[in-house]
Amino acid sequence: MTPQGMIAVDWGTTNRRAYVIGPDGELIERFSDDQGVSSIAPGSFAAAITDLQARLGARQMLLAGMIGSNRGWIEAPYAPCPAGLPELVAGLKQVAEFNAAIVPGLRYSDAERDDVMRGEEVQLIGAVAAGLTPPDSLVCHPGTHAKWARVDNGSITAFRTVMTGELFALLKTHSILAAQMQAPATPNHSFIAGVRRSLEHRELTAELFGIRASSLLGRLADEDAGSYASGLLIGADIAAGLAFAGSFETVHLIGDPDLTALYSAALREAECENVQIDGETAFLAGICAMAECIW
Incomplete structure (x- = not known):
């Protein structure tokens, strides 16, 4: 972590939640509003990012969720499964002008169907990193589009929505x-x-x-x-x-x-x-x- 810490943003379709995190990983401040990607006009995302940095401080930003979709700011392509922490980090979309990076989503295909997720992967990998779930586990993420994911050795190997x-x-x-x-x-x-x-x-x-x-x-x-x-x-x-x-x-x-x-x-x-x-x-x-x- 940098000496200034960072701003982490979970930016969904209808809401966004931002967190100011200190250099030692401590949570300093929360901020949330209804400015999801569906509320921001095309071409206005840069201004929304700038406003958020002005509100929360000029820190590096790590953005996850629909902000990285083809309906968001800048698309961060889906990483294929199996994927764990190293693959998510390798797929980060850097936006140097704003001192920001966008987390990629994940994609999964088998012989019968295709699937994608964007945002939930951070929570799934985070639960393993924090020891909240075993490295081999079945995870369900309830929500608008509920996810069921199999995690093997800390990597998401398959999922369905x-x-x-x-x-x-x-x-x-x-x-x-x-x-x-x-x-x-x-x-x-x-x-x-x-x-x-x-x-x-x-x-x-x-x-x-x-x-x-x-x-x-x-x-x-x-x-x-x-x-x-x-x-x-x-x-x-x-x-x-x-x-x-x-x-x-x-x-x-x-x-x-x-x-x-x-x-x-x-x-x-x-x-x-x-x-x-x-x-x-x-x-x-x-x-x-x-x-x-x-x-």
Whole structure:
């Protein structure tokens, strides 16, 4: 780390979170706002970077997430799997004019499908670097686009993405179920019932319409519909994830505590051991591990 420390930024589609990190890796300051890449006009990213440096100090910057996508500032090409800390560092996109570097995303292909991630790789590698997950592990990163990743000897060897969070948001705002789904999803009895239904039947689209029918016929209260729908979606997510797991018996959940709590409850229903890890802690560990390699 440089004597001045650095600014680390987790810059997503809808939000950005910036951290001022001291020379010894200590967290000095947090800053967050809703200026994700979708809120910044093409050609305005340089000004947004300059404003952030003015706010947080003229330090070197390490940027991760959608800021490095083809919708962001400067594209940092995807690194192929398997990839660990050395491969991420080798793929950094240097922007000397701004004293900044952008973390690459990861890509994975097998005989049947292709997949990409951008941003989650920092947390996955950070969890290993900080000893929060073993070097050989199965990791689930819940979110808008949930990730399931196999980590072998500290490197991400394979992963798959599930659009669980985005589907829930679309159902809640733009579907025939929207009126029934306004109550927040919690890991209550209705959530567990939804998880169990998905694990046992795996007829997701039919089960989702059943929410409307059960509401109309008085079987399901509207205040429980959002939790039940969340359980259906997360149950389907977990069923696919455990099929992807291979020999791993424990799932390490990395992300926002409220969201990992839902997945943890669902995994317990599936009789699967799990460990919850704070996403911010993992991100900071990963970004600091990369900084130690380059500065």
